[in-house]
Amino acid sequence: xxxxxxxxxxxxxxxxxxxxxxxxxxxxxxxxxxxxxxxxxxxxxxxxxxxxxxxxxxxxxxxxxxxxxxxxxxxxxxxxxxxxxxxxxxxxxxxxxxxxxxxxxxxxxxxxxxxxxxxxxxxxxxxxxxxxxxxxxxxxxxxxxxxxxxxxxxxxxxxxxxxxxxxxxxxxxxxxxxxxxxxxxxxxxxxxxxxxxxxxxxxxxxxxxxxxxxxxxxxxxxxxxxxxxxxxxxxxxxxxxxxxxxxxxxxxxxxxxxxxxxxxxxxxxxxxxxxxxxxxxxxxxxxxxxxxxxxxxxxxxxxxxxxxxxxxxxxxxxxxxxxxxxxxxxxxx
Numbered sequence: 001x002x003x004x005x006x007x008x009x010x011x012x013x014x015x016x017x018x019x020x021x022x023x024x025x026x027x028x029x030x031x032x033x034x035x036x037x038x039x040x041x042x043x044x045x046x047x048x049x050x051x052x053x054x055x056x057x058x059x060x061x062x063x064x065x066x067x068x069x070x071x072x073x074x075x076x077x078x079x080x081x082x083x084x085x086x087x088x089x090x091x092x093x094x095x096x097x098x099x100x101x102x103x104x105x106x107x108x109x110x111x112x113x114x115x116x117x118x119x120x121x122x123x124x125x126x127x128x129x130x131x132x133x134x135x136x137x138x139x140x141x142x143x144x145x146x147x148x149x150x151x152x153x154x155x156x157x158x159x160x161x162x163x164x165x166x167x168x169x170x171x172x173x174x175x176x177x178x179x180x181x182x183x184x185x186x187x188x189x190x191x192x193x194x195x196x197x198x199x200x201x202x203x204x205x206x207x208x209x210x211x212x213x214x215x216x217x218x219x220x221x222x223x224x225x226x227x228x229x230x231x232x233x234x235x236x237x238x239x240x241x242x243x244x245x246x247x248x249x250x251x252x253x254x255x256x257x258x259x260x261x262x263x264x265x266x267x268x269x270x271x272x273x274x275x276x277x278x279x280x281x282x283x284x285x286x287x288x289x290x291x292x293x294x295x296x297x298x299x300x301x302x303x304x305x306x307x308x309x310x311x312x313x314x315x316x317x318x319x320x321x322x323x324x325x326x327x328x329x330x331x332x333x
Contacts, residue, residue, distance in 0.1 A: 053167075063121060073284060074280035101207070101267075102211060102256075104213065104248065106212065106218075106273070107322055108319065108321045109276060111211075132169050134162060134172065137174050151183055155183070155187060159171065159190055177211055178253075184255060211248065217247045218275070221240060226317060244270040275322070277317060277318060278305055278306065278309045281319055284323035284326045285300075285301045285304045285326055
């Protein structure tokens with residue numbers, strides 16, 4: 001229908017411009033073509049200049065892998081699972097359910113950073129479509145325990161409305177460890193195996209939960225492997241994901257305490273973010289020096305990284321804050 005309308009439009013245009021000279025006619029036709037592109041709901045030109053929902057998946061997993069490998073340090077497990085999850089989801093033109101991932105690890109290990117890289121790569125032309133990336137901060141958006149009932153209704157309406165506007169919407173929930181109990185269960189209907197709910201299809205939506213809860217369990221396992229002189233690369237992913245799901249289900253501070261999302265197996269991937277070692281901190285410092293326009297100074301890099309490795313107190317193997325304070329330390333150096 002759209003093609004037919006366009007054809008009729010350009011057939012009729014010359015009949016409207018009989019008195020124009022050839023140059024004016026060319027200019028008019030060019031302007032008409034641009035106008036038609038801008039008026040079409042999902043034209044390439046409109047989506048280049050303005051924000052529009054990208055109905056066709058254009059995510060380049062190879063480019064995303066390069067971004068993750070180049071910018072994220074010490075998180076081989078997380079990168080591996082994220083790429084596998086996105087690949088599986090994008091394989092289907094009409095996925096049976098939304099993709100739901102839950103990131104777990106200490107602060108500063110890269111959870112927010114990885115979610116932002118996903119957002120940057122998800123929409124066409126590598127231009128972040130901010131209208132279709134929705135970030136919920138528990139502290140900012142759900143601050144009052146007494147308003148949970150209202151938050152549930154608002155959250156449902158927000159998700160329903162935005163997925164209606166763009167099926168490939170991305171929803172990121174941060175500070176899940178501070179989420180009021182039961183609030184996140186309000187979105188349970190949207191995450192299941194449904195063809196449609198009230199005429200809205202949710203299968204192409206992506207949900208990411210960022211959670212500090214479970215970070216101690218991840219660190220405990222990583223430290224155990226190190227003490228037994230085993231490589232962190234050999235930590236079994238499936239076992240770690242299972243332990244994470246059990247941990248946050250029982251943890252009152254996880255946001256998923258006795259959650260239906262876990263009981264009904266609606267979270268597809270529990271993704272561990274490992275604690276960062278001295279070598280990873282050095283890479284963070286090196287990258288921050290570059291960002292702030294400073295030359296690489298190996299002595300300074302080593303000094304800052306060494307000062308940040310503080311856990312456990314005996315071995316001082318990991319940074320309890322990850323790379324969170326690297327930028328300020330570099331600024332002060």
